[in-house]
Amino acid sequence: MTDFWHRAGPVLTMILLLVGIWYGAAVALNMTWAKDKAARADQSLSFSELVADTMVQEKPLLPAPHQVVKEIYNTTVLKKITSKRSLIWHGWITLSATLLGFAFGTALGILLAIGIVYSRAMDMSVMPWVITSQTIPILAVAPMIIVVLNAVGVSGLLPKAIISMYLSFFPIVVGMVKGLRAPDQMQLDQMRTWNAGKATSFWKLRLPRSMPYLFASLKIGIAASLVGAIVGELPTGAVAGLGARLLAGSYYGQTIQIWSALICAAVLAASLVALIGLIERITLRKMGMLQ
Amino acid sequence: MKWVLLAFLFWLVMCAINVRLANGPQTRLTKVLVPTLFGVTLLVLWEGLVWGLSISPILLPPPSSIALRFSTSLPILWGDFVQTFIKGALSGYVIGCGAAFLTAVAVDRSDFLKRGLLPIGNFVAALPIIGMAPILVMWFGFDWQSKAAVVVIMVFFPMLVNTVTGLGAQDAIQRDLMSTYGASYWQRLMKLGLPAAMPFIFNGLKICTTLALIGAIVAEFFGSPIRGMGFRISTEVGRLSLDMVWAEITVAALAGTAFYGTVALIEKAVTFWHPSQRN
Numbered sequence: 001m002t003d004f005w006h007r008a009g010p011v012l013t014m015i016l017l018l019v020g021i022w023y024g025a026a027v028a029l030n031m032t033w034a035k036d037k038a039a040r041a042d043q044s045l046s047f048s049e050l051v052a053d054t055m056v057q058e059k060p061l062l063p064a065p066h067q068v069v070k071e072i073y074n075t076t077v078l079k080k081i082t083s084k085r086s087l088i089w090h091g092w093i094t095l096s097a098t099l100l101g102f103a104f105g106t107a108l109g110i111l112l113a114i115g116i117v118y119s120r121a122m123d124m125s126v127m128p129w130v131i132t133s134q135t136i137p138i139l140a141v142a143p144m145i146i147v148v149l150n151a152v153g154v155s156g157l158l159p160k161a162i163i164s165m166y167l168s169f170f171p172i173v174v175g176m177v178k179g180l181r182a183p184d185q186m187q188l189d190q191m192r193t194w195n196a197g198k199a200t201s202f203w204k205l206r207l208p209r210s211m212p213y214l215f216a217s218l219k220i221g222i223a224a225s226l227v228g229a230i231v232g233e234l235p236t237g238a239v240a241g242l243g244a245r246l247l248a249g250s251y252y253g254q255t256i257q258i259w260s261a262l263i264c265a266a267v268l269a270a271s272l273v274a275l276i277g278l279i280e281r282i283t284l285r286k287m288g289m290l291q
Numbered sequence: 292m293k294w295v296l297l298a299f300l301f302w303l304v305m306c307a308i309n310v311r312l313a314n315g316p317q318t319r320l321t322k323v324l325v326p327t328l329f330g331v332t333l334l335v336l337w338e339g340l341v342w343g344l345s346i347s348p349i350l351l352p353p354p355s356s357i358a359l360r361f362s363t364s365l366p367i368l369w370g371d372f373v374q375t376f377i378k379g380a381l382s383g384y385v386i387g388c389g390a391a392f393l394t395a396v397a398v399d400r401s402d403f404l405k406r407g408l409l410p411i412g413n414f415v416a417a418l419p420i421i422g423m424a425p426i427l428v429m430w431f432g433f434d435w436q437s438k439a440a441v442v443v444i445m446v447f448f449p450m451l452v453n454t455v456t457g458l459g460a461q462d463a464i465q466r467d468l469m470s471t472y473g474a475s476y477w478q479r480l481m482k483l484g485l486p487a488a489m490p491f492i493f494n495g496l497k498i499c500t501t502l503a504l505i506g507a508i509v510a511e512f513f514g515s516p517i518r519g520m521g522f523r524i525s526t527e528v529g530r531l532s533l534d535m536v537w538a539e540i541t542v543a544a545l546a547g548t549a550f551y552g553t554v555a556l557i558e559k560a561v562t563f564w565h566p567s568q569r570n
Binding site: 007010011013014015018029061120121123124125126127128129132134136137138139140141143144147148151152219223226227230231234242243246247249250253255258259261262265266269270273 | 306309310312313314321322325326328329330349350351403404405406407408410411414417418419421422423424425426428429430501504505508509512513514520521524525528529531533536539540543544547548
């Protein structure tokens with residue numbers, strides 16, 4: 001128990017502090033509006049009235065945490081899942097694009113990594129470009145992909161999934177290449193002593209050895225994939241998904257809606273990363289790589 | 292059809308040359324030549340396929356028309372570059388990384404703060420922070436200030452986590468040596484802490500170069516004055532003049548690569564002693 005508090009205590013303190021700062025900032029930022037309103041109504045507000053007013057505005061500059069929590073509760077628990085106002089419905093649309101793109105990206109990334117590890121020519125010609133592409137703001141391409149694919153007649157889930165694939169693909173290639181090359185010379189020699197072919201040494205040595213690297217890059221990949229899906233939803237004209245909620249909220253000044261979509265995206269990202277972390281621990285334990 | 296065949300022929304020839312070069316002796320020349328040939332081949336293949344299959348330039352403009360568009364609209368591209376990169380991304384990068392560095396140095400003195408902030412920093416670094424963009428645009432207005440603010444928030448946490456990790460990267464024996472010398476806090480920090488942290492700090496700085504550019508561009512999708520790379524991309528996509536979009540993407544790619552390269556060069560000069568820099 002003391003160990004738990006030793007680890008969680010500081011984090012909880014920080015979170016409480018952050019919530020405190022949030023409330024303080026909400027009061028400070030929303031005060032002008034409250035004062036203006038009171039001045040127009042020829043009233044003067046006492047300090048406590050002022051603070052109370054900053055907590056209940058409809059379109060505050062910074063909504064107070066409890067307003068966001070209430071909005072999330074209203075749009076998840078109280079609404080039917082099929083309703084267009086349900087955050088779960090929007091979240092599912094984003095999540096499905098994320099997962100599809102992530103699956104594509106992972107498959108493509110692993111295949112390319114195998115090619116790079118086994119073919120010298122591919123390694124020398126593709127790898128520098130993969131590394132260079134990491135320095136390019138790929139997300140800028142997102143609107144174009146959506147519009148072009150829309151013009152060809154592909155719309156809905158697939159264009160967003162392609163952007164997600166694009167973003168999750170690079171970390172996986174880089175991590176997998178590192179992982180497949182992780183066996184040292186002695187282990188490779190051992191395989192040769194046993195007269196193992198390329199396929200056997202791949203399945204029995206290289207692939208198992210690369211698992212820790214794969215999971216590390218999967219975690220980066222899925223977070224990037226979610227960002228891709230959210231940004232991919234912006235240029236579609238705010239139809240559906242968490243990105244669309246963000247855009248619609250920013251058009252109409254619905255700050256509470258923006259914040260609830262944002263918190264929802266954050267929870268989604270955290271649970272996806274945590275899920276992969278869980279699979280990682282189970283897999284590595286089964287493989288005997290983790291005690 | 293002729294164009295497609297020619298392009299494929301070119302591809303096969305280049306492929307053969309590259310395989311031969313890659314399996315031959317390794318020199319500095321082949322290391323540059325092989326990826327360059329690969330890149331050129333991709334461009335030729337792209338050009339050939341667009342001409343040969345008569346793909347509409349609205350869907351995929353050929354590289355030649357992108358290059359033409361690039362060279363004829365240099366003033367516009369330069370204006371966008373200044374607005375997005377210099378004003379938005381670069382100022383945000385400097386402020387964000389600077390603030391994160393100072394915070395990390397301050398946090399490093401307290402074990403409590405470190406144990407509290409590191410998990411939160413790691414958590415936040417995995418979040419889709421780019422979603423904060425509409426809020427910040429609302430707060431700071433349409434001009435570059437809001438873009439810089441998005442960049443600040445995006446780069447802050449990766450930089451913080453890296454710097455804090457780096458400041459903890461000293462051996463007990465090195466710390467003991469500092470105690471033996473009777474070094475003060477500042478002496479320890481300047482002579483041991485910061486130099487030992489440099490590889491980590493530069494790792495963070497390199498990650499942040501890409502994040503900064505992405506943040507500045509995507510923030511412009513939520514509203515901007517009538518210049519800027521993100522603004523140009525989203526409006527030109529709407530007008531279906533994709534050659535301009537590709538030209539803008541080329542600028543973004545060049546700026547991103549140059550930014551990263553500059554930081555990598557500085558890293559090489561500062562951390563020349565680190566094993567990863569000694570070949």
